[in-house]
Amino acid sequence: xxxxxxxxxxxxxxxxxxxxxxxxxxxxxxxxxxxxxxxxxxxxxxxxxxxxxxxxxxxxxxxxxxxxxxxxxxxxxxxxxxxxxxxxxxxxxxxxxxxxxxxxxxxxxxxxxxxxxxxxxxxxxxxxxxxxxxxxxxxxxxxxxxxxxxxxxxxxxxxxxxxxxxxxxxxxxxxxxxxxxxxxxxxxxxxxxxxxxxxxxxxxxxxxxxxxxxxxxxxxxxxxxxxxxxxxxxxxxxxxxxxxxxxxxxxxxxxxxxxxxxxxxxxxxxxxxxxxxxxxxxxxxxxxxxxxxxxxxxxxxxxxxxxxxxxxxxxxxxxxxxxxxxxxxxxxxxxxxxxxxxxxxxxxxxxxxxxxxxxxxxxxxxxxxxxxxxxxxxxxxxxxxxxxxxxxxxxxxxxxxxxxxxxxxxxxxxxxxxxxxxxxxxxxxxxxxxxxxxxxxxxxxxxxxxxxxxxxxxxxxxxxxxxxxxxxxxxxxxxxxxxxxxxxxxxxxxxxxxxxxxxxxxxxxxxxxxxxxxxxxxxxxxxxxxxxxxxxxxxxxxxxx
Numbered sequence: 001x002x003x004x005x006x007x008x009x010x011x012x013x014x015x016x017x018x019x020x021x022x023x024x025x026x027x028x029x030x031x032x033x034x035x036x037x038x039x040x041x042x043x044x045x046x047x048x049x050x051x052x053x054x055x056x057x058x059x060x061x062x063x064x065x066x067x068x069x070x071x072x073x074x075x076x077x078x079x080x081x082x083x084x085x086x087x088x089x090x091x092x093x094x095x096x097x098x099x100x101x102x103x104x105x106x107x108x109x110x111x112x113x114x115x116x117x118x119x120x121x122x123x124x125x126x127x128x129x130x131x132x133x134x135x136x137x138x139x140x141x142x143x144x145x146x147x148x149x150x151x152x153x154x155x156x157x158x159x160x161x162x163x164x165x166x167x168x169x170x171x172x173x174x175x176x177x178x179x180x181x182x183x184x185x186x187x188x189x190x191x192x193x194x195x196x197x198x199x200x201x202x203x204x205x206x207x208x209x210x211x212x213x214x215x216x217x218x219x220x221x222x223x224x225x226x227x228x229x230x231x232x233x234x235x236x237x238x239x240x241x242x243x244x245x246x247x248x249x250x251x252x253x254x255x256x257x258x259x260x261x262x263x264x265x266x267x268x269x270x271x272x273x274x275x276x277x278x279x280x281x282x283x284x285x286x287x288x289x290x291x292x293x294x295x296x297x298x299x300x301x302x303x304x305x306x307x308x309x310x311x312x313x314x315x316x317x318x319x320x321x322x323x324x325x326x327x328x329x330x331x332x333x334x335x336x337x338x339x340x341x342x343x344x345x346x347x348x349x350x351x352x353x354x355x356x357x358x359x360x361x362x363x364x365x366x367x368x369x370x371x372x373x374x375x376x377x378x379x380x381x382x383x384x385x386x387x388x389x390x391x392x393x394x395x396x397x398x399x400x401x402x403x404x405x406x407x408x409x410x411x412x413x414x415x416x417x418x419x420x421x422x423x424x425x426x427x428x429x430x431x432x433x434x435x436x437x438x439x440x441x442x443x444x445x446x447x448x449x450x451x452x453x454x455x456x457x458x459x460x461x462x463x464x465x466x467x468x469x470x471x472x473x474x475x476x477x478x479x480x481x482x483x484x485x486x487x488x489x490x491x492x493x494x495x496x497x498x499x500x501x502x503x504x505x506x507x508x509x510x511x512x513x514x515x516x517x518x519x520x521x522x523x524x525x526x527x528x529x530x531x532x533x534x535x536x537x538x539x540x541x542x543x544x545x
Contacts, residue, residue, distance in 0.1 A: 022073040023090060028058045040075035040086050051083035062093060068100035069093070158226050159280040165189035166274070166282070168223035173272070175305050176200055176214070186214060190272065190307050192280070195319070197306040206296045209256045209263035215301075216256055217289055220270050225285045230272075233286035238268060240293055254291060261296050268292040272307040278429075283312060314428055320382065321424020324474060324481025327383035331469070331484075333359040333417035334428065359417055359487075361467065361511040362410060364388040370410055370509050377413055380467070380513050382424075382482065389510035396499040400459035411465040411491070411511055420469075420487045440490040464492040464510045473519040485518070 026041035035045035040056035054077075061073040072093040078085045118126050160166070166173040172189035177198035179185040184200035202214055213219045221230040235247045235254065254265040269290035276282050294301060320329035360377035370390040380386065390410075394403070419434040426433035443460070468488045473480035499505060 022061050022063055022071050025061050025063070025073070026058070027061065040077070040088075041073065047085070048083075050077070050086040053077055053084070053086070056086075064101065064104070065095070066097075066101045067104070068095050068102050070095075158282075160192040160276070160282065161280060162191075162193045164192050166192055166225055168225055170223055173223070173225060173307075174220075175272075175307055176202075176303065177305070184214065184303060192274075192276075192282075193309050193322075195306075195308050195322070197304070199302060199304045201300050202303050203300050204263070204266070204294060204298060206258060206261065206263045206294060206298070209258065209266060209294070212256075214303075215266045217253055217265075217267060217291075218255070220267070220289075221287055225274075225282055228282055228285050230285045230287055232289065233273065234288045236288075236290045238290055238292040240295070244290070262293050264293040265291045266294055266301065267303065268301065269304040271305075274307065274309045275312055276309060277312050311427060319425045320421075321482065323423045323425050324483060325382040325424040325471070326482075328381050329424065330379035330381055331359040332421040332424065332426065333419065334421070334434065335415065335418040359420055359467075360413060361386065361465070361513060362388050362390065362509075364390065369393075370407075375414075380469075382469075382471075383515055384513075385515060386513040387510065388512075389508055392507050392509050394496070394499065394505045394507065396501050396503055400461075400496075403459070404461050407462045407509065408491075410509065411462060412489075416489075420484055422484045423481070435484055435487055438486070438488045440488060441493065442490060443493045443495075459496045459498070460493045461496050461507075462491050462493050463507060464512070466490045466492070467511075467513045468516060469513065470516045470518050472517070480519075 026039065026043070028036055028039035029042045029044070030036055030039075031044070033044060035049045036042045038053050038055055038057040039045065040050070040053065041058060041061055056075045056077060059075055061075075063070050070093055072091050074089045074091060076087045078087050116122070116126065158167070166189065174186050175188050175190040175196055175198060176184040176186050177188040177196075178200040179188075182201045184202045188198070190196065202212075204212060204215060209215060217232070221232060224230065232253075235252075237245045237247060239245075256263055256265045267289060271288040273286045273288070274282055275284035275286075290304075292301075320326060320332050325331075358379040360379050363376040363378040365372060365376060368389075368391045370392040378386075378388070392407070417437065419436055422433050422435050444463075466489075468486075468490075469484060470486040470488075471482050471484045474483035475481045494507075496505075496507075
């Protein structure tokens with residue numbers, strides 16, 4: 001009867017005990033109460049059956065490959081015996097992976113749970129739990145609060161991890177991008193902490209511009225990122241000749257309208273800016289728009305989209321990699337403000353980056369005049385060895401102390417940073433991710449020092465700055481990340497004798513940067529970069545050529 005069947009489904013049912021003994025596991029045992037050919041772990045096979053085997057189809061049987069250590073059952077055939085015999089061994093297998101499971105202490109994960117079947121009594125409860133666009137698949141025993149949560153309350157405390165698509169009330173935050181061709185596809189979700197910039201082509205027409213959702217501002221701000229509404233930060237109007245004008249008010253929603261054979265307020269670009277906390281919670285979302293117009297002759301437009309992320313209570317600074325440095329991007333640098341020491345929790349937030357968040361050196365000028373080159377700096381780019389310099393003309397009227405300070409400011413700049421970010425995306429509050437710059441000082445022996453004259457005074461002046469950046473490959477061999485581990489700034493000085501009145505002297509002043517890779521070489525006998533020699537099927541790219 002239906003009542004009896006429903007009661008049977010409603011009763012909690014426990015599955016059979018999971019089999020974790022590898023000696024009893026056999027994936028090639030397919031026939032019931034019969035010996036499977038070449039299945040050396042089949043318990044239905046006898047010694048006579050093993051003597052007829054040519055090989056073991058499954059030579060090794062293991063449990064969960066993610067375990068750090070586990071038992072493994074090995075099977076082989078001794079063909080030299082008469083008749084051939086099966087050899088069974090139980091060995092300990094160690095997982096070479098860095099990330100592995102030490103112990104399986106969650107017993108419910110060892111077997112599949114029987115699904116709860118809907119009945120007239122529990123239908124409303126199941127509909128409330130699984131009827132939404134998203135639901136939690138975690139067991140109820142994991143939740144400390146057994147009361148049903150309001151979906152809006154759960155959204156307020158949602159925490160993202162790097163690379164996870166950003167959810168909205170209906171689906172995901174869309175960042176249109178080209179897929180196969182240059183045409184826009186709205187199926188590309190924006191990922192958390194992944195800065196993206198895309199350009200694609202959109203088909204339009206003046207007659208239907210009011211009905212095309214992808215050219216309307218509503219299409220990009222109508223959804224909310226969980227509990228945070230998307231606000232309009234700025235609106236820029238672009239004319240047909242390319243001139244742009246920033247509107248004073250950004251709270252006005254401008255929809256596409258037809259005006260004198262033109263369609264105005266067409267979305268040409270959208271820039272999202274997401275503000276998040278250290279825990280991964282999105283607390284603010286803003287969008288900046290570029291609106292333009294099209295004529296009746298236009299068949300398509302090019303749209304641009306980008307998204308950036310800023311952690312709350314930090315200054316938005318450009319990244320030089322994520323996480324490792326990218327060759328050609330500037331080194332991120334900063335200094336520690338005055339007033340140290342602080343309590344530990346204040347120290348993490350006190351590390352501020354400099355004005356440009358970059359480590360710079362002297363920039364060479366066309367006339368090679370050091371006094372004219374004061375203030376001209378160029379950023380140090382990761383992986384690029386650089387040399388720059390100028391000529392300094394010294395007269396007898398110059399004093400030692402002001403000259404020394406002028407040369408130091410010329411070589412190091414007005415505010416030389418104290419720290420360099422070890423990664424391209426190091427945050428200012430993560431003090432352990434910043435490498436202190438080690439300062440050294442050396443002196444070179446000049447000709448004036450070899451001929452000593454006690455009646456003449458000498459002056460030590462800096463003439464060169466040498467910066468050495470030591471970095472290493474960090475992480476997997478397949479995708480190594482560049483990490484800076486040491487930065488040394490060496491000032492070289494020379495002795496300058498007091499010049500006679502009316503005499504002049506010209507000295508070269510140089511700056512240099514050297515990058516040194518100190519990564520440990522691969523062990524002998526192992527390939528640092530594994531290669532795969534495979535052949536794709538002939539129809540792998542079908543239907544594309």
